[in-house]
Amino acid sequence: MWRSLSRFLFQQPCPCCGRLSSQVLCQGCQQRLRAWEVRQRQRYWRGSLPLFPWGYYQQDLKRAIATMKYNNQPELGDFFGQWLALSWFEAKVAEHLPLQIVPIPLHRDKLKSRGFNQAALIAKGFCRTLELPLAAAGLIRQRPTEALFQLSLKERQANLANAFCLGHGLERQRWLLLCDDIYTTGTTARSAATVLRNAGYKVLGIITVAVALPDQLADPTVKATSSKASVHSTTAP
Ligand SMILES: [Zn+2]
Known part of the structure; x- marks a missing residue:
């Protein structure tokens, strides 16, 4: 404040x-x-758990997200939430559906060491901008996921199977929209959505500040913008 x-x-x-x-x-x-904003979001808004990303997890955006998380800059979370909200509003996605936003939670140990959950801050900025209800504790992470990076996809899925449990404050009459900072394989998002769906909640999709997918370099919009931003290094830091 x-x-x-x-x-x-x-x-x-x-x-x-x-x-x-x-x-x-x-x-x-x-x-x-x-320069890293996603121009063709419709390519991600499909499938069983549609994704609405603000930008590509590349260069400046990647560094800004790292700054927020590892350099103790929680204000950036709220800021990204506002940008995401404006893009969501302009895209007119599900504008007639009653929504409630559910951030992907951190395990309590991680929350204690970082001091804040970036997904919750992004969700807060998003909800404030669009005047949508937030279920800040709708999901609880009951297992730490620190070691996930070293695991194979199969092991990762098995590890995440029971990572989340239901929290409180969720509204059954609303469509739940998950919120996270980065979307990579989607394993975390799917695991969270499964817990909610198994409990009878409707999950619309997930919003994230950035998407990191293998095919992102094949996107012509990225090539066009990255050539404009040629002053920056083309390799990730
Ligand atoms: Zn600056």
Whole structure:
């Protein structure tokens, strides 16, 4: 709260580049991030668990998400939530359905060490912007997933099978929309959706700040924008 107020009153260093700015992110960084915005979201909004990503998990956006999570910049979560909300609003996805947003939870150990759940902050910014109800504790992560990176896809799925359980505050009459920072294999999202669906809830899909999929480099819009942003390194940090 104090951070937002002080940023409003005084300029503060941009968390991504350090330049003084009255906004959470300076104009230059906002412009750089927009180069990674997904232009053809309909290609992801399909299947049993449709995905609505804001951008591609590449370069500036990848660094900004890392800054938020590992450099203790929770304000970026709310900021990304607002961007996601504006894109959702413009795309007119499911505009007539009653929605409730459910962030993918962190295990309590991770929450304790990081101090915040980025997915919850993104969901909060999204809900505030669109005046939608948030089920901040709709899901609970009952198992830590720290070691998942070293596992094969099959092991990962088995490990995640019981990772989540129902929390509270979910509304049966609404369509639940999951929210996370990054969508990679979709294993986490599917596991969360399964828990909700098995309990009789309707799950519409998942919104994320970024999508990291193997086919993203084949997307012509990415090639077009990355050539414009040629001042940046083409390899991920
Ligand atoms: Zn900046």
